[in-house]
Amino acid sequence: MEMSSRAEIDEGGSNNKGSMWDLDQKLDQSMDEEAGRLRNMYREKKFSALLLLRLAFQSLGVVYGDLGTSPLYVFYNTFPDGTDDPEDVIGALSLIIYSLTLVPLLKYVFIVCRANDNGQGGTFALYSLLCRHAKVKTIPNQHRTDEELTTYNRSTFHEQSFAAKTKQWLERHVSRRNALLILVLIGTCMMIGDGILTPAISVLSAARGIKLDHPNFSNDVVIVVAVVILVGLFSMQHYGTDRVSCLFAPIVLLWFLFIGGIGMFNIWKYDRSVLKAFSPVYMYRYLKSRGKTGWTSLGGVLLSITGTEALFADLSHFPVAAIQIAFTAVVFPCLLLAYSGQAAYLMKHTDHVVDAFYRSIPESIYWPVFIVATAAAVVASQATISATFSIIKQAHSHGCFPRVKVVHTSKNFLGQIYVPDINWILMVLCICVTAGFKNQSQIGNAYGTAVVIVMLVTTLLMVLIMILVWRCHWILVLVFTALSLAVECTYFSAILFKIGQGGWVPLVIAAAFLLVMYIWHYGTVKRYEFEMHSKVSMAWIVGLGPSLGLVRVPGIGLVYTELASGVPHIFSHFITNLPAIHSVVVFVCVKYLPVYTVPEEERFLVKRIGPQNFHMFRCVARYGYKDLHKKDEDFENKLFDNLFLFVRLESMMEGCSDSDEYSFYGQQTEQSRDALLQNNGNTTSSAVDLTISSVDSILPAKSPLHANSTVQSSGQGSSQMEADEVELLNSCRDAGVVHIMGNAIVRARRDSRIHKKIAVDYMYAFLRKICRENSVIFNVPHESLLNVGQILYV
Secondary structure, eight states: OHHHHHHHHHHHOSSHHHHHHHHHHHHHHHHHHHHHHHHHHHHHHHHHHHHHHHHHHHHHHHHSHHHHTGGGTHHHHHSTTOOOOHHHHHHHHHHHHHHHIIIIIIIIITTGGGGOBTTBOSHHHHHHHHHHHSSOOSSOOOOGGGGGSTTOOOOOOOTTSHHHHHHHHHHHOHHHHHHHHHHHHHHHHHHHHHHHHHHHHHHHHHHHHHHHHOTTSOHHHHHHHHHHHHHHHHHTGGGOSTTTHHHHHHHHHHHHHHHHHHHHHHHHHTOGGGGGGGSTHHHHHHHHHHHHHHHHTHHHHGGGGTTHHHHHHTOTTSOHHHHHHHIIIIIHHHHHHHHHHHHHHHHHOGGGOTTHHHHTSOGGGHHHHHHHHHHHHHHHHHHHHHHHHHHHHHHHHTTOSOOOOOEEOOSSOTTOEEOHHHHHHHHHHHHHHHHHHOOHHHHHHHHHHHHHHHHHHHHHHHHHIIIIISOOOHHHHHHHHHHHHHHHHHHHHHHHTTGGGTTHHHHHHHHHHHHHHHHHHHHHHHHHHHHHHTOBOHHHHHHTTTTTTSEEEEEEEEEEOSOSSSBOHHHHHHHTTOSEEEEEEEEEEEEEOSSSOOOGGGSEEEEEESOGGGOEEEEEEEEOTTOOOOSSTHHHHHHHHHHHHHHHHHHHHTTOOOTTOEEOTTTSOHHHHHHHHHHHTOOOOOOOOOEEOTTTOOOOOOOHHHHHHHHHHTHHHHHHHHHHHHHHHHHHHHHOEEEEEEEEEEEOOTTSOHHHHIIIIIIIHHHHHHSOOHHHHTTOOGGGEEEEEEEEEO
């Protein structure tokens, strides 16, 4: 730019001096602007770095509490019968070091955490990613407009690619989709078991410090103290963690500094030769010298990486970079120092393996460390319990868990929820495990079983993620799968030897939850299939005329249905048994999609059903698995705002319909939308699907030219019809709104097999009886509720 400007001045031949002065001023000004821009960029980078460090600090309290409290019980569970050979301690330490390196560091922090669904982690987040990239969802309620959501990210495949072939293989048979769902449910149920066992082993291990300082205390006293702490922990869940979460990160950071500092002190004081455990040779020597005993002791070594699966499940509130910084800068080095310090102490005191952690603490700081250890155990338990609540909510959103009460515990963070029913179930089971076993080693065996199965499920799901979502080369997929399964199957084989020593507990718990979740999902799918096959014919609706063969009384009837298209069977049951129907009928469908959230402005889709004088509409409210259907009147207000907006937009687009579901969703321009809002004084900012489908409408198909001419010739008539319909909607809303819900009883057909009759007639019926009703979930006032009973034979 400078060269071209000077050339122009030289060519001009006049006012060279003034022009040069102006040029210098412009150059100085541009240089100042560039310097200012660079300073702003530096400040933004500095601010981003500081924000990232702050988030990394906060992630310690939420993500790493479980992993950080593992040093309380690892060496005891590795050597439950004690050891008298210092070389065994070196070998066990070597196994712990490489387990921490391979699984939490390399696999989870740097690979699995990248497979998050817009920041959401856990088995159902991986399943949602797969549902968006392949048609593997077992409930067939997908619609093409769902793919237009801004949060509905997906990749396209080349037809001959390995990813496309894998996608076709998954979609080809229903059994494969069901197998994938069962795999996800197994991982989810094991995570629920983790939510029971983590508080039990963490709190019990921390409480053992009392017995060490007071040897005359019996083991029952330790159990009573642990049970009291657990009861207090679960009783405080309804307050939420928003008020005290600011203390979590400082507590866990202080804990890591304590165990890291004590580890360094013990290495310096007792035996520095433990550092040779960083050589993998000592792993081989350990397993070779101890034989089967050494192999089964891997179940104790496995506990050093417990909390890794919770690390991925608790990912939602922090970016991956913050998780990686916190682990590599604080968690990983402090854990290595802690385990090395305990090993150095055990080299000189092999008979102290039962209480290795507390005995290795210098006497002058024993009680401060005990207090921080107890607080860290509570924080670790809290993080796992909160993750369990989120998992239950995700399972319900995918139609895999009965309807339960979900309470918001924070006005600032939507993800912080409380599920009362699950909370008390977890508390009872946790107390039973703690008081029933009375043995930290058996609880550790149970804990290890749950953890390794969750890791195996995550590995199998990651294989599909790498193929379908990341589209990695098959060699990379093979390398990742081989390394992961080699490590995890080794631990799994060691855990099999301890099934009878407590390892059966998570299997029983997971089997019970798996049965409940699969039966509920099976009943939900069968009920949805019945609704799909029993939809009312539009020809029959049209044949009834605008009055639908009944008296149309003032008011609006909201008919709740699970169908996102067509007229549900409940409506025909309603109009054949009652003499009147409301002047305006709106079919409301609340649908959960395989996305983490649906933006508020894209929440509602509105369609018209039948001719305009029928005054029948459909409204589909879409939610993600992290969204919560709040108990307030705002939902009904937003529904009507979108209904009014639809009527006004429809008058502008009238005539533009065809038989292939022509949709204006997401296609209206901002100018037309702003003009409409200015003309009508409406401030609603929701996306409306102006769809007139072949199923929901009998309007004749028209070509674009015919449509344009129709709009021009009937503009004034359309405006009048719009005004009349808006006036009708307002008057009907003032007359009253009635919520019509189906109270269906699901029964298996008489020719069904015995296992189906047991599942549907007894188990599914029992779950529907004890779960919350839809009217409570939607906060429908009792005085405006109308239940329509019917029996569905599936």
